[in-house]
Amino acid sequence: MRVSKVRVLVGTKKGAFILNSDGSRKSWKIEGPLFAGWEIYHMKGSPADPDRLYASQSSSWFGQVMHRSNDGGKVWETVGNQFEYDGNIGPHKWYDNSPHPYEFKRVWHLEPSLKDPDTVYAGVEDAAFFKSTDAGATWAELPALRTHHTASEWAPGAGGLCLHTIIEDPKNPDRIVIAISAAGAFRTDDGGKSWKAINRGLRSGHIPDPDAEIGHCVHHITMHPAKPDTLFMQKHWDVMRSDDKGDNWREVSGNLPTDFGFVIDVNANDPETVYVVPITSDQLHYVMDGKLRVYRSKGGDDWEALSKGLPQENCYVNVLRDAMTVDRLDPCGIYFGTSGGQVYASNDDGDTWTAIAQNLPGVLSVEVQTLK
Amino acid sequence: MIRVELPGNLQTLAGTGRSVELEVRGDVTQRAVLDALEARYPALLGTIRDPKTKKRRPMLRFFACEEDLSDEPIDAPLPQEVVAGKEPYLILGAIAGG
Numbered sequence: 001m002r003v004s005k006v007r008v009l010v011g012t013k014k015g016a017f018i019l020n021s022d023g024s025r026k027s028w029k030i031e032g033p034l035f036a037g038w039e040i041y042h043m044k045g046s047p048a049d050p051d052r053l054y055a056s057q058s059s060s061w062f063g064q065v066m067h068r069s070n071d072g073g074k075v076w077e078t079v080g081n082q083f084e085y086d087g088n089i090g091p092h093k094w095y096d097n098s099p100h101p102y103e104f105k106r107v108w109h110l111e112p113s114l115k116d117p118d119t120v121y122a123g124v125e126d127a128a129f130f131k132s133t134d135a136g137a138t139w140a141e142l143p144a145l146r147t148h149h150t151a152s153e154w155a156p157g158a159g160g161l162c163l164h165t166i167i168e169d170p171k172n173p174d175r176i177v178i179a180i181s182a183a184g185a186f187r188t189d190d191g192g193k194s195w196k197a198i199n200r201g202l203r204s205g206h207i208p209d210p211d212a213e214i215g216h217c218v219h220h221i222t223m224h225p226a227k228p229d230t231l232f233m234q235k236h237w238d239v240m241r242s243d244d245k246g247d248n249w250r251e252v253s254g255n256l257p258t259d260f261g262f263v264i265d266v267n268a269n270d271p272e273t274v275y276v277v278p279i280t281s282d283q284l285h286y287v288m289d290g291k292l293r294v295y296r297s298k299g300g301d302d303w304e305a306l307s308k309g310l311p312q313e314n315c316y317v318n319v320l321r322d323a324m325t326v327d328r329l330d331p332c333g334i335y336f337g338t339s340g341g342q343v344y345a346s347n348d349d350g351d352t353w354t355a356i357a358q359n360l361p362g363v364l365s366v367e368v369q370t371l372k
Numbered sequence: 373m374i375r376v377e378l379p380g381n382l383q384t385l386a387g388t389g390r391s392v393e394l395e396v397r398g399d400v401t402q403r404a405v406l407d408a409l410e411a412r413y414p415a416l417l418g419t420i421r422d423p424k425t426k427k428r429r430p431m432l433r434f435f436a437c438e439e440d441l442s443d444e445p446i447d448a449p450l451p452q453e454v455v456a457g458k459e460p461y462l463i464l465g466a467i468a469g470g
Contacts, residue, residue, distance in 0.1 A: 036384060061379075062465070065419060081418045082418065099455055
């Protein structure tokens with residue numbers, strides 16, 4: 001069946017934008033800004049109903065607002081914005097190691113259910129896992145994660161104690177993988193009733209015990225739906241791979257020029273082809289040597305720089321953790337947004353790149369919908 | 373009618389202009405005005421004050437008649453000029469920039 005449209009959802013520091021193209025992905029129309037002036041941490045469409053979109057809108061002044069669209073982003077309505085922790089609100093660790101009570105700050109990530117457009121998960125700061133089954137009207141915490149036996153030891157990364165990654169296993173609806181900065185990765189196999197820390201094999205020099213059960217600053221995890229037991233992770237430093245649902249990890253940074261970074265994603269047509277954007281270091285949150293390069297690998301270890309169409313001088317942008325995505329076409333389209341307000345796209349598996357938006361506010365998130 | 377002036381981001385959210393007019397029954401207090409505002413514009417729930425504790429969000433201020441009422445008791449009567457609709461009740465975001 002011919003694909004007629006690709007819709008890219010871009011969240012920025014000052015509003016949201018929707019970029020539309022046909023299946024060729026050669027010319028683009030930009031709509032927006034939506035929610036002008038507000039930070040849009042994440043905006044994502046339902047796999048079960050592409051017209052159903054959710055958006056997390058937040059502001060240090062005005063707090064958290066949630067939006068829903070039922071028509072692909074033309075009309076939006078506010079939905080529930082009350083995220084109350086369930087039960088006893090214990091402490092986590094603060095930056096100085098002192099106990100600090102959990103306090104809701106914002107929704108970092110929205111993950112609509114694979115099957116039901118009215119069901120959507122939310123990852124929030126301070127780290128907790130919420131679920132709505134009424135299209136965002138109300139939210140309930142699944143508290144087993146925040147009450148995990150390690151939770152009182154979790155400490156925030158520089159961006160806060162945020163639950164930023166939620167991955168549903170398409171072959172097992174009870175299995176969900178999440179990641180928290182800077183606690184690590186966790187997996188439930190029973191729909192959120194219990195969680196297991198899945199950090200074996202991670203080594204992090206910023207914690208006293210480098211291979212501790214928790215304390216790892218996981219930046220992002222990705223999974224190909226056809227191969228859900230294999231996970232790829234961009235950690236603070238190190239690119240990692242697991243082939244047993246996260247139970248064990250091994251480093252696959254290989255020949256990357258730096259293995260610090262935020263984004264990681266997998267080609268839609270090949271579960272072994274993975275992409276990262278290396279960032280200089282945790283002190284220098286911009287690309288190396290003034291050159292914006294995506295790196296591609298077959299399974300990890302051996303990485304190839306992709307730079308055709310990307311700026312190769314005087315470029316000092318960052319690419320944040322939720323700001324890369326892939327469409328479902330063949331060849332695969334890859335999209336990422338930068339702190340400088342550019343959105344780059346490739347319609348040929350990453351071989352060549354084009355700026356499809358150039359002067360937006362700093363990009364916080366990029367998602368794509370492949371529409372039939 | 374009570375006149376309430378909103379900061380730009382809340383105007384966008386509520387779909388209003390800068391000033392909205394509200395009918396407030398009974399004693400005209402900050403709580404009563406904010407209750408009426410949220411009832412008329414539910415999109416504003418949680419953006420001005422905590423929905424449970426009713427505590428003001430820390431980076432917002434409430435002014436009227438050239439006075440800062442932000443830390444006044446929420447159930448204290450508002451100035452007569454506000455009650456009479458001659459002066460607005462102002463909701464402001466703390467200044468940003470540098």
